[in-house]
Amino acid sequence: MNCAEFQRVLAEIIDGGGSAEQESHLESCSTCSSLVSDLKAISGQARALQASEEPSPRVWQAIDRTLQQWQSDLDYIAEQARTLQATEEPSPRVWNSLEIALRQEGLIRQPQRARSVVSFFERWRMAWLVPVAATLLVAGVILSQRGDQGGTQIAVRPQSPPSQSTSTNDDQQVLEAVASRTPAARDTYAANLRNVNAYIHDAEQSVQADPNDEEAQQYLMSAYEQKAMIYDMALDRSLP
C-alpha cells in the first residue's frame, strides 16, 4: 500500500481503525503517521468543543420555562391593571402627596435600594416590555379592524389602544410629578413628551398603513421605548 492509497481511506481509519495492511503502512511511513496523529488530535478537540459549547437540554428547558413565566407575569400584570382601574385606585398624585407629607414629617426616609450594573441591565430589559406591549395593542387593533378579511387568525384579544386623552392624562400626571420636585425641569419634560408623542403618532400611522412593514414596527417600538424612558426619568424610579 502506498501513501495515495492510504490517504484515500483516511476517514475510515480515523473513525474506526485500519486493517493490518494499513497498520503496516502507518508504521513504516512517518508522513502518513503524522497526518493520522494530527487528524485524530483535531477530531478529539472538535468533539470536546462541541460537548462544552452546546447548551444542555436543561438549558433550553430553563429558557422555555422562563419565557412561559414571563408570559404568565404579563398576563398577571394586565389582570392586576384591569382590577386596579376598576377599583378606582387613587391617582399617583395622591400617593405622591402622601409620600411628600410623610417625608416632611420625618416619618419616612428615601429607601436605600440595592443597585448594581446587573440590576440596571435587567431594568432596561424589562423596559422593553412597554414597547412590546404597545406593539401588541396596536397589532390587536389592526387585526380587529381587518375583521373577517381572511388570513391567519392570531390569538390576540381585541383591545383598544390607550386613547389620546388617557395618554394626555398620564403625561399631565408625570409632568406634575416633575414640577413638584424640580419645577424648572417641567418645560423640558413637556417638550420632550410632545416630541415623543408625535413620534408615536407618526409611527402608529405607518404601522396602520402597512401592518407588515417591519421598519414601521421598529419605529413604533423605538418611540415607545423613548416614552418609557421619559416616564422612568420623570418619576425618578431609578433614583433611590
Place this chain on the structure above:
Amino acid sequence: MQSSQRWARVAVVVMVTTATLAVGQTRKEFRFTVEPRSNISVTNRYGSISVKPAAGNQVVVTATLQSGKVEVDHNQSGNRIELVSHLLPGATAENSRVDYELTVPADASVSLQSTTGPLHAEGLSGDVVAEGAAANVDVRDVSNAHVHIKTLNGPITLTNINDGHVEITSVSGEVFLNDVNGPFVDVNSSSGAIHYDGDFGFGGEYILRSYSGNILATAPVYASIDVIARSVKGQVENDFPLHPKTHSSFPIDTMRSLVGTAGKAASSVKLLSFSGKIHLKKR
C-alpha cells in the same frame, strides 16, 4: 498707582466672594479595596461624576458637597460599591449639588446617574452605564465592554470605543460617535441628530435610528460595510463609493433610500430616519 489699587480691590473682592461660596462646601474622600471586576454605582441628583482608571485595587472617591443639605451615603458589599447623594429636608437643586471624582481599577464596571451631570468615564474595560436627563455624557477610551447611555436632552459623546456593545437612547440630545466600533452599536434618538465618524469596524451591526433628527455618517474609503439608508419623509444623500445592490427588501426611491456595499461588506449599517435627513459621507 490708581490702577494697582483698583486691581488690589478687585482681588480682595474675588477672594472674599470665593471664600463665601466655599464656606458651605465640604470635600470628602472615601477609599475602598476591591477585587478584580468590581461594580461601582454612583447616584447623584445634581452635579458631575467623573471616573478615571488607576493602577491597583483601590477605588478612591472624592466628593465635593455644596452644602449641608446633602450627604453622601456609601456602602460596600463585597465587590460592589454604592454611593448615593442623599438629599435632606430643605435641599434644592442649587444647594444639594455634589461633584464626584472617582479613580477605579480599569476593569471595574460603573453605573452613573445624575440629572444634571456632566457624566464622564474614560480608560475602562468594564461596562459603563450612564443615565441623566439633561446631563452631558462623555465616554472615551473604553474597550471590550457594554456602554449603555440614556439621556433626555443631554448631548452624548463617545470616543474611541473598541469592541463595544453600545446602546444609546436619547430623546432630543445630540449623539456623537467618534471611532466607535463593536459587534453591536444601536442609537435611538427622537429629535437629536446622530453623528457617526469611524470605520464601522469589521463584522458588527450598526443601527442609527431617529425620528426627526438628522443622521450624518462619515467613514473612510476602506470601510467594509453593507449599508441600508432610508428616510420615510426626509432625504438621503450619499457621496461614499458604494457598490449598488441588485436586490433590496423594499422599493428603492433614490431620494429617500440607499442600499449598497463597500469592501467585503463585513459590517451591517442601517441608517434609518422617519423625517430626518440622512447623509453618508466619505472621510
